[in-house]
Every structure is written in structure tokens, then in C-alpha cells.
Amino acid sequence: MARLNMVQALNSAMDVMLERDQSVIVFGQDIGYFGGVFRCTDGLQRKYGAHRVVDAPIAEGGIVGTSIGMAVNGLRPVAEIQFADYIYPGFDQIVSELAKLRYRTAGDFFAPVTIRTPCGGGIRGGQTHSQSPEGLFTHVNGIKVIMPSNPYDAKGLLINAIEDDDPVIFFEPKRIYNGPFSGYPDAPAQAWNTHPKSEVPEGYYTLPFGRAEIVRPGADVTLLCYGTMVHVAESAATLAEVDAEIIDLRSLVPLDTDTIIESVKKTGRCVITHEATKFGGFGAELAAIVQEQCFYHLEAPVLRVAGWDTPYPHAFEWDYFPGPKRVAAALQEVLEGP
């Protein structure tokens, strides 16, 4: 076991798979010689060569389109889109092609592409370096959507993504690359090395998709979250002094509905939080599932705490971010009423 941050854990996952499977290649802007703008691919080109860790032109549509072609020809491309905010030129290739290839060819063609992309705010990135567009992709059938919240999960889930025969969009919350984030921007930055989930096996292991994790058991209210918000949720439960059961979804598609339903049936209350904007977000799907499956167990309306329905601002980042105070207020509201 080594103590790794998220960047190192993701790097280790790609290292393991490049070593283990000759069909794996890593592909993206600045990912080769330079090692990526967030250093996630640092050292991989030196180790595996420029023909397997390949710098790409600045063309996200081209990166996704050629990744599909390579995958159809037997490779397993791990493509990086430098920021999730820049994924949209590749949207048509993802939505119309990558997601639908297996279906439209009755399984004769498929493209096992993994698209890694940093998402989320909290780094003063403004609207073009802060977005959480997972909801745009969870709505598309045929792609799996993953967002880890810690180094151990990140490595196991990324290896699973690379080995998966279906395409995967792997969102990496950039705010927690180097340490967990309590949601209090003025608090001193934390490092991963004291967090239990920074203990990461050196070699190969996988974590299956579709399994949520109860990161904090509780009796009073179920708090559904993923990515950076897992850590914020823990702060919020402490702040609200509420016995919340915090569930890290980890995998949005496929979704572990059993864990969610079982928890809400136990607690009778549910709060959902994500960084992405609220309207039409992934939280709406979660709320609908809880309503459909747990209606007669609910003792309060299901609440969502999310980014406001505006673009991500630069100056008011922390007013926009659904921080501990806002999540705590929702926890109290489902317990005590508005």
C-alpha cells in the first residue's frame, strides 16, 4: 500500500493498464511529454513511448472520433479532455456515435473508449473551467458515467472503466485532486495522506460499477452525493448535527438504486446534493427514483441542494458552490420542516 493523492492514483491506474494490456493507449492534449496540465499522465510517455501515450491536436471532436476508430480496431483508448467544459466539440461523437454504436449494429461493433475529464469548480476557474456536465451524459443511453471521490476509488474505478467493453465518461473532480475538500474555502488545504482512502494498492485491482458506498451510516436522513460533494456532505452533517447516512454514488450510470432505496426506507428522509446546476440535473433523476420507490416511507419532501441555475461565476464562486451551510440547512429542513 502506498499513500497517493487522486492524481497519483489515476496515474497508477493508467500505468497498470498500459503495462498489463498492450491494447491500451493514452491520448489527449498535453498528456504526453508534459504529463498533462494536472499531471495525471506524468511519466507515462517516458515509460511507454510516444506511440502509446500520444499528444493530440486541440480538437475534442477529433480526439473522441479517432478514439472510436481506434477502439473499433481493437485498441482501448483512454482519452483525456483537458477540462469537462471543453468536451462539447466532442458531444456529437459521444452522443450520436460512441453511445449508440453497439445498439445500431446489433452488437457487431463496439467502442471501449474511456474519456477522462476534470470537472467541477472551487479553483477560481470561472465558467469555462468549473462545469459539472455529468447530467448531459447520464441522459444519453449507452455510455457509463463515473465520478470518484477519493484516490482508492479513482484507481479501481478507472481500471474497471478501461477494461469495460462499453464506453465510459470518467469525471474527475479537480478540486479534490490534491486533497479532500471540506467545503470551507478559507480553511487550510488538506492533503490526502491522512485520509483512509489515500491508501492505494500498488498493482492491479478493480472496483465494480453500480455500487454506491455508505461513507457514513446514519439513522435520520439519507444524503446522496458524489465527487467533491461527498466531503462537503460530511462537513454539512457535522454542522447540522444530524445523524445523516451519507451515500457516495461513485457510479451514476449504472446506478446502485438498491443501496439508495434501502437507506431511504430506513431513514424516511432524503437530501440530494451535487455541484451541477439544479434544474434538470442528475439530482432530479435521483429524486424521482426515491419518490417512485420509497413514497410510503417518506416523512418529508426530497430536497436538492445544487449549483444555482446560472453559469459558474468567477467572483461569486463560493456563493454559487453548494457549501456545507446550504446542505446543512436542507438537512435541518427535512427533519424539522421549513
Added chain:
Amino acid sequence: MATNMTNKSRLHIPAPPARPGEAPNFDYLEITPPGALDRPPTDVKARDIEHLNQGMIRVLDDEGHAVGPWAPQLELADLQVAMRHMLLTRAFDTHMLRMHRQAKITFYMQCTGEEAVAVASAMALSPGDMLFPSYRTQGLHITRGRNLVDLMCQCLSNSKDMCKGRQMPIMYHWARGNIFSISGNLTTQFPQAVGWAMGAAIKGDDDIAAAWIGEGSSAEADFHHALTFASVYRAPVVLNVVNNQWAISTFQGVAGGERRSFAARGPGYGVPGIRVDGNDFLAVYAAQQWAAHRARHSHGPTLVELVTYRAAAHSTSDDPTRYRPEDEGAAWPLGDPIERLRQHLGHAGWSDADQATMQSDVEAQVTESWEAALRYGTLSSGPQLDRNEMFEDVFKDIPDALIKQRNQLLELDD
């Protein structure tokens, strides 16, 4: 599945001529002697000037004399204005970089070594022409007379920020000055500029549009959209590719510059392409003037490649010593645009003392502007933007649902 794969393959993987620790090498750069290329009439056909996309239009020779048919007719006073704008742009960059190091602003991007690109273009175009900038063309604002305080307030996200705190530093816009908004997403402005130009033609206006992108982002599909639509409709637009050799860590070969110039892409679309020494103020000015004349006289679009060198880091988040030789900039064969214009001005009696006076003038202007900007606050102190404005301008009229969210935010702090 894949067998016999090795770390080598039949693919060509572009590699820059030098990495850190190696000697800089610009042998790949094709440089035409100053004054050697002809200046064709502006109604020329794309296929008849292929040599202008292979060679390099240059005016200033090694001694700083203006030579050849591209030498523009500029008065001494114009050249002094050009020098002033370039010095001011560089002094502004130097100051803002320092302010980032002091944590006064969250981010910055310099255009060091590329000042002629924006300054000469803005001087050659008319005030009514609409400019679609890249993030490294701050000289467009400065040359069009933008108050530095406005640019600084944007970088500070303070109470006078033109973007009301919604954008990262340097993402300026200027509606009154006809300079469009900068997006973080690359090359999106290229087809937009073509569309603006189509609009001007449809309306019967004489104004044209001009746009700038980097050579790296010419890989985006929007480049193809822009060239196609510009060609199909013969839109009155000047499309500039600023080839500064580096797109963060990838050299221009990764964008497809190894075999043909970026200007050479124009003729494939039926659009004339010209390749220009981007550090030669007079050559940039002349090329923009020529392309603008084509656009204004219904001869259609021009693709202009401006060959220059990104002398500084990509941004304050970047460290170029990780991927290119530290002394590469010093070996750049086309020199520094400010030094080259200064050499030229020297022949007209411009003295070192004149230069020094102008330098201290622009530095004083930057310092005074910064002090004025700080009076409107910073991201964390002094007068602040009203955070209620975060919910405005999503739509023309604020929807009820957003008013509700705004109230939720306010109640939270009660």
C-alpha cells in the same frame, strides 16, 4: 486483442526539434528574405498566390530598413503611436503578471513577443470593423484606446468589472469599441466572425470582421466551419492564425504545421492564404491592410498566418521550462517586435532617450491606472460587486425561479 504492439509504430508522432536541456533549433522555419515577395492586386485568386503561403512576407531587413513592395506608407507619427501601443501592452503584461504573483488577481496571460500581431492589426483596420480576439490579443484593446483601468478592473473582478465577476481574468469584451467577448473555448470566434461579416454584407455596411486564433486551436472543427462559410459566401472577413509555435506544451507540428504552413490551408477552401513575419510590425500592418482591402472591396476572405513566438508561459498556470529549452526564445530567428521597430525608428531620428522617455511614460500610465483600478476594489477587499447580480443576465429578464434562488441565498446569511 492487439498483438505485437511495441512502443514504436508506423505512425508518425510529431516531436519538437528541442526539449529542455537540448540546444534550441529553428531550422524547420522557412524564412524569406525581406522585400523578396511580390504584393499582388487584392482581387487576386487564391490559386495564383500559393507562393505567398509558402514564403514569408517581410518588410524590415536586418538593419531595420523597410524594403520591398509590402512596405506600408506610414508617417513617423504613426510609427511612434505603434511603438507606444506595443510598449504599453508589454508594460501592462509585466505589471499584471507581478500582480498575479502578489495574489491580487487569480490568473493572467501575457502576449510577450507577440505585441505586433494585435497592435499592427488594430491600426490597419477601421474603427467600425468588428474584432473577434483570442486570449492573447490584449493589444487590440490597448490600440483601440481602451482605458487600462477597465481591463484591470476585469482582472480584479471588482465593482467596476465589465463582466460583473462572471469571467476569469483577461476574458475582456468591449461592445462600444467593437471588440467581441473572449471565450475560454477555442476557435469558437472564427465562424462567429464570418457570420458577423456576412451580416455586414447583408445589411450593406462597409465594415468588415477580423478574428485571431492560435495555430494550435486551428485543429478545432470551427476552423473548418469558418473557412467553408467564408469561402462559400465570400464573406468580408480577415481570418488570422497566430502561429506562436507552442500550444501549451505541444509544438506547432502537433497542430499539423510540419508539412505545410497554416496559411496554405486557405487555398484548399478557395481562400487566399498569406504567411507573414508576425514580429515585423510593418509586415503585419501591410498584410492586414491588404486583406482588409480585399474584404472591403468584395474580393472575399483572406487567411493570414502570423509567424511569431510565444516568449512567455502559456498562462500563470504554466511552466514552459518543463517542455521546451529555457533559452529557446533567445534563439528565435525573427527577433523581438519592439526591438525591430525601434531599430527602424532609429533611422528616422528616434533616439535611445526618446525610447526611454516613452518607456517611463507607459510605465507611469500602468502604475496610475492600477492605483485607480484598486479604488474599485479587488476580489477580496474594498468595494465589492453585488452578488445578487450573479443571477442576472442568464436571460434578458430574470425568471421567477432565479429570483427564488437569489432569495434563498440571501436568507441563508440572515
